[in-house]
Amino acid sequence: MYCPNCQTPNTKVIDSRHLSDGLAVRRRRSCPKCDFRYTTYEKLQLQVPAIVKNDKRREPYNREKISKGINKACQKRPLTTAQINRLIDDVEMTLSQKNNTEVVAKVVGEVVMEKLYELDPVAYVRYASFYWNFNDIDGFIESLQKSIGQFTNIKEKIFINKDILSEKPSIQ
Template sequence: MHCPSCNAQDTRVIDSRMLVEENSVRRRRKCDACETRFTTYENIQIQMPLIVKKDGRREAYNREKIMKGLNKACQKRNVSTDQINQLLNSVERSLLEISRTEVRARDLGEIIMDRLKELDRVAYVRYASFYWDFKDIEEFVYGLKNKLHSVKSISDKGDKRDIQH
């Protein structure tokens, strides 16, 4: 690592700390030539899968695009920016666990909505309203009732199984 002060090549690491939330390492360094101290950050580069759109187009995963949609869905709700970031980090971990080079946009949307439903149900409905491609309000309400009903019946069955054991 070159010293930012004197451009010498001999610098040494004094201290290293993992920044888990940011997937990076913070290093304090000291130049052997001029004794200047400085900090560097090393970020882990993770290759996210390509997103396959409904029409077959492929585009790079775009965290900012998803964040924008989540911010719209959570507008005027009691959801903090930290909670949205945690949700998005969880979605990204899920994508990496799938370990494929491509993921359908529909699958990505379902992962996001599953997490959002746990965080805030109104934000979930808002996100679903622009994520699902419904022709009219009746179709949207019908689809939403089916989704919420299927989730409720699955959780009801889970509760019954827990009681029986």
């Protein structure tokens, strides 16, 4: 590693610490020539497959697109930035473990929704509401109930009563 101060090619590692569940390393370094100290971060770079859109176009994976959607769903929810970043890291890890060069956009959305459901069921419902494109509430509720049924290990976290949602609120 080159010293950012004097460009000496061989610097010394003083301290190393693992970050983000072992996916990153923080290193404190020192230059033997000028005694300049600085910090470097090493992060595992995953090979996330390209995305095949619904119209068969292919585009490279874009972390920002997923981040925007998840952040929108998590607005005003009690989630930290670290939790959201960990969720995005988990999505990327899941996609990279499929060992495919391409993955269908629908699969990406399903992975995001599963991870989001585990983290915050309300944010999951918000994400589902703009991920799925519905014209009426009945179709949305039906699809939501079916998708929740697929998450067998955490099935009972959300209860949606169609009758309660269809009642008109009383004004007092």
